[in-house]
Amino acid sequence: MKIAFFSSRQYDIDIFNALNEQYQHKLEFFEPELDDKYAVLAKGFDAVCIFVNDGLNASIIAQLADYGIKAIFLRCTGYNNVDLEAARKNNILVYRVSYYSPYSVAEYAMTLILALNRKVYKSYNRIKRGNFELEGLMGFDLHKKTVGVIGTGKIGKVFTDILRGFGCRILAYDLFQNEDCLRSGVTYTDLNQLFAESDIISLHCPLTPENRHIINEDAIALMKQDVMIINTSRGQLINTKDIIDGLKSGKIGSLAIDVYEEEAELFFKNLSDKIIQDDIFARLLTFPNVLISGHQAFFTKNALDDIGHATLQNANAAAEGRTNENSL
Known part of the structure; x- marks a missing residue:
């Protein structure tokens, strides 16, 4: 397939070009996000490949259909940024990456907890100024602390395994209980109960209309x-204005976020x-x-390789007009 990649960065180009030697699709990379202004770049392609902040509403999907786009590939697990009903109406196949290294996000969530708790970022900046x-x-101590985990899919499960190594008591909430957990x-x-008893709360669930602003x-x-809140999932799980009020009042003792509900205007750009x-x-x-x-x-070599292989395998399926385990 001839695929237009949007929201592309150099690491995307390097990973996908290297892996594509095995798959032999035709790839072209564009830096802008896929929106009304840049959708025209998809002309002449069979498919588009997008990332988390490319918002494909019904209008953009209709444009893509007019340009002859047959498939949409997401380089991520979440798909809240795509109007699936509009894609179906326009006979466009949609695929996501249903699996990539869950250790990448789970380990990073624990990194944020440790850095926030032990003030590593403060210590680093002090030492550079000669303040010891x-x-x-x-x-x-994390030992015997209660950690509330919202979402126990692949990433949430690995995260609970890490917490067990620290001797934490683990409470979990999920619509579907994980037997391994x-x-x-x-x-x-x-x-x-999870909110009331947890010393730390970590979010590991996809964004849905039902759980938007769950915090x-x-x-x-x-x-x-003094609760600690960690979010490595989707920004809109948290009402940021309410979080700020909680921080100002002292109810929230600390916060670490790798996502933000209005991140599309900020993240993945150099705004220094x-x-x-x-x-x-x-x-x-x-x-x-x-x-x-x-x-x-998500940003580990292991995860990017997984994402690359899954996306290009999705392209194989789309080229044959078939669905697979990643189809939406």
Whole structure:
């Protein structure tokens, strides 16, 4: 197939060109996100390949259909950014990457917990200035702390395994209980109990209309004083304005996010010489107990190889007009 890649970065080009020697599709890479302005770049291609912040609404999908696009490939697991009904109406096949290294995101979530708890980022900046004081750097033992895990799919399951190594008590919430988690001693409960008893809450669920802003003012009111919140899933799981209120009041003791609900205007870009116009994001940056990274939890060589192979295998299926385990 002739595939137009959008939201492409050099690492995408390097990984996909190397792997494509095995698959022999025709790949072309574009830096812009796929939107109304840049959809025209898809003319002359059989398929488009997109990432998390490419928003394919009904209007854009109709444009793609007019250009002869037969398939949409997502380089990610989540698919909340694609109007699947519109794709079906326009006879466009949609595929995602249903599996890539779950260790990448799970290990990164634990990295955020440790860095936030032990103030590694503060210590690093102090040492560079010649300040070796320990005041303000005190953390706590993770051993015997209660960690609430929302979402126990592949990533959530690996994350619970990591937590067990630290001796944590693990509460979990998921619409579908994972038998492996149950066997390993994870306790499933409702959200109210999870919010009320957890010292740390980590999000590992896909974004759906039902769980949008699952972390909101009401949820925060139920949480322990000084709760730590971690989000490596989707930004819109958290109501950022409510989080800021929780940080200001001291109810939320610390926050680490690798995703942000308005990240499309910020992440995967170099804005170091620009003034950030998002006042809510700018407010988050002012808190000393907030750690933010730019959607890098997935970013390991293992995960990118998995994503590349799955995407190009999806292209094989689309070229033959068939569905597979990644079809939506």
